[in-house]
Amino acid sequence: MSGSGKKLLLVGDNPFHGISHLSEDRARARGSEINMPDFAAKLVQVSLENGADGFMFSVSETTLSILRTLRKNMDNNSPLLYAIVPYAYEYVRLATHLGTVGLARKVAKQVIFSANLRAVGAGLKCIITMDPKDILKAYLLYEVSRIRSAIGKSFSLESIMLHEVVTEMIIALNLDWLAKSYIKYVSDLGIKPGFETRNFAYLVDKFQEWGIDFKKIVITSAFNGAGFQMNPSKEICEAALTRVPESNVIAMSILASGYLKLPEAAQYSKSLSNIKGVVVGVSKEQHAYETFNFLREKFRD
Amino acid sequence: MSKLKVAIVGLGKMGLLHSSILGIIPNVEVVALCDKSFVLRRIAKKLFKRSAVVDDLEKLQNLSLDCAYVTAPIPAHFPIVNDLYSKISVSNVFVEKTLASSWNNADQLCALSEKNRGVNMVGYMKRFSVTFSKAKSLLEENILGELDSFRGSAYSSDFANINQASQGLSRGGVLSDLGSHIIDLALWFFGDFKVEDAVIKSSMNNSEDEVTFKVRGSNLTGEFDVSWCKENYRLPNFALTVHGDKGTLTVNDSNVIVESSGKKPLILYRPALNDNVPFLLGDPEYYREDEHFIKSILNGDSAEPSFRTASKVDYIIDKVKKEA
Numbered sequence: 001m002s003g004s005g006k007k008l009l010l011v012g013d014n015p016f017h018g019i020s021h022l023s024e025d026r027a028r029a030r031g032s033e034i035n036m037p038d039f040a041a042k043l044v045q046v047s048l049e050n051g052a053d054g055f056m057f058s059v060s061e062t063t064l065s066i067l068r069t070l071r072k073n074m075d076n077n078s079p080l081l082y083a084i085v086p087y088a089y090e091y092v093r094l095a096t097h098l099g100t101v102g103l104a105r106k107v108a109k110q111v112i113f114s115a116n117l118r119a120v121g122a123g124l125k126c127i128i129t130m131d132p133k134d135i136l137k138a139y140l141l142y143e144v145s146r147i148r149s150a151i152g153k154s155f156s157l158e159s160i161m162l163h164e165v166v167t168e169m170i171i172a173l174n175l176d177w178l179a180k181s182y183i184k185y186v187s188d189l190g191i192k193p194g195f196e197t198r199n200f201a202y203l204v205d206k207f208q209e210w211g212i213d214f215k216k217i218v219i220t221s222a223f224n225g226a227g228f229q230m231n232p233s234k235e236i237c238e239a240a241l242t243r244v245p246e247s248n249v250i251a252m253s254i255l256a257s258g259y260l261k262l263p264e265a266a267q268y269s270k271s272l273s274n275i276k277g278v279v280v281g282v283s284k285e286q287h288a289y290e291t292f293n294f295l296r297e298k299f300r301d
Numbered sequence: 302m303s304k305l306k307v308a309i310v311g312l313g314k315m316g317l318l319h320s321s322i323l324g325i326i327p328n329v330e331v332v333a334l335c336d337k338s339f340v341l342r343r344i345a346k347k348l349f350k351r352s353a354v355v356d357d358l359e360k361l362q363n364l365s366l367d368c369a370y371v372t373a374p375i376p377a378h379f380p381i382v383n384d385l386y387s388k389i390s391v392s393n394v395f396v397e398k399t400l401a402s403s404w405n406n407a408d409q410l411c412a413l414s415e416k417n418r419g420v421n422m423v424g425y426m427k428r429f430s431v432t433f434s435k436a437k438s439l440l441e442e443n444i445l446g447e448l449d450s451f452r453g454s455a456y457s458s459d460f461a462n463i464n465q466a467s468q469g470l471s472r473g474g475v476l477s478d479l480g481s482h483i484i485d486l487a488l489w490f491f492g493d494f495k496v497e498d499a500v501i502k503s504s505m506n507n508s509e510d511e512v513t514f515k516v517r518g519s520n521l522t523g524e525f526d527v528s529w530c531k532e533n534y535r536l537p538n539f540a541l542t543v544h545g546d547k548g549t550l551t552v553n554d555s556n557v558i559v560e561s562s563g564k565k566p567l568i569l570y571r572p573a574l575n576d577n578v579p580f581l582l583g584d585p586e587y588y589r590e591d592e593h594f595i596k597s598i599l600n601g602d603s604a605e606p607s608f609r610t611a612s613k614v615d616y617i618i619d620k621v622k623k624e625a
Contacts, residue, residue: 130343168582172321198581228572259572
């Protein structure tokens with residue numbers, strides 16, 4: 001995370017996966033071009049050239065292809081990379097086809113047959129122990145190796161974040177030992193551990209109770225003027241944010257999935273002094289150009 | 302106040318989802334989890350350190366359970382719910398949709414639940430969506446005048462471009478899996494109807510992948526189109542379009558649109574419909590349905606959709622299969 005106090009601008013990958021929370025019809029109407037890695041990589045590059053500092057993405061074959069293309073096109077000028085794992089949609093779809101046990105077997109095979117020796121070792125250990133800590137470590141090693149193979153040595157991975165489904169289960173089930181084990185393990189890899197959540201206030205309460213150091217982690221959560229996905233309420237999430245000024249919070253859903261306009265979103269995000277950055281998805285080159293120039297001027301500067 | 306003791310039967314993704322949400326709802330304690338899978342039980346023992354993790358329903362007998370959630374695959378619902386009532390003496394039961402894999406079995410479970418007099422509910426979570434609830438209240442306000450017809454659709458890409466049968470077919474075919482939600486919504490909106498015409502298509506080995514059928518209610522007609530082989534439906538999409546003499550209402554997971562001649566369309570997006578919940582996991586609907594079930598038990602009220610209400614969906618599914 002930027003230590004200079006400069007606000008971060010990140011381009012997100014939701015449009016590249018065909019996601020529009022405001023209207024599924026709109027996501028389908030975008031056509032298939034946006035799902036093509038070369039086109040998506042171009043959008044990320046235009047965003048980076050116009051003010052974005054980095055790229056936040058779920059780890060999937062689509063986003064790994066985008067990273068490979070970016071690496072080819074961007075010399076050694078590394079964007080800040082924020083990876084979210086697991087790519088929940090892919091795993092839910094696999095569970096639909098294979099059942100939960102079949103999914104576990106498939107992921108175990110992927111880890112064990114990956115070329116990464118540390119991941120293989122960790123994978124074998126987790127099969128023996130069936131300990132969630134070991135399973136998470138083996139899985140993280142596997143995902144980090146996939147990302148590093150795509151980005152090579154010229155780009156660096158700033159943060160790896162747990163997808164909201166995993167984060168919410170950790171806080172709901174009081175799995176402080178799993179959260180702490182994850183934070184230590186990822187930090188030891190030289191990467192900043194992160195958590196994506198749509199229960200920001202609940203997470204802050206739990207992490208404070210568990211004695212987790214907010215300076216050492218990244219949190220991505222919904223913040224927008226409409227209060228959309230700010231659970232349990234906009235006011236309670238804003239109050240929680242004021243309690244953790246030292247935290248590295250990146251605001252997502254700042255446009256409330258397209259319900260709000262960019263000027264309103266920028267103004268609201270800027271009003272939250274403890275927000276360290278924002279992540280926004282773009283679906284067209286012009287959109288990327290306008291969005292990040294606007295955010296650079298109105299949110300960051 | 303002592304906490305409600307809950308058991309979860311079936312540790313697939315829905316079992317984990319409900320057990321996590323129940324961990325947040327006040328006055329509830331997940332005291333036991335049950336699954337046949339050795340792998341899932343071993344992992345569950347580490348995640349739920351204060352709960353008993355067992356492989357057999359009979360091992361739930363001495364836990365003085367207040368209620369149980371059945372989140373196993375649909376074909377297992379009937380024997381599990383039957384045993385919960387008759388052998389384990391649980392009186393409050395929540396079952397993930399559909400209630401059973403046939404109307405005959407669903408009807409037997411209704412009779413059992415009525416004999417036990419507890420609270421019972423089936424997980425038709427779309428009733429707890431802010432868009433579908435809003436649409437229902439607009440229709441109750443008579444915004445469309447006299448209703449004439451409707452069209453319901455339920456699409457996903459779960460099995461698009463897949464030509465072989467998979468484990469997922471244990472979900473019971475597209476009618477039970479996706480179609481049940483839109484059938485339940487239509488029954489909730491419009492009341493009972495009769496199936497008149499049905500076509501079932503198969504893309505995989507003897508599976509039920511695409512279904513269309515027509516229905517007739519007391520004052521309106523309807524059409525359904527259900528498929529899990531549609532391209533570009535990354536997430537399941539449920540939609541209803543309703544025609545009345547004053548206009549048309551379209552509702553899906555994202556918005557509600559009302560169009561009347563000579564008037565500007567009324568468009569209500571999900572972010573404007575107060576969609577927040579105390580804890581969000583998956584979709585807000587899951588928290589609301591769990592909260593509704595638990596509050597119904599604590600307050601001694603009945604919950605909706607009850608087994609009896611939900612069994613109408615099993616009835617319609619049986620009729621569609623017979624008509625096709």
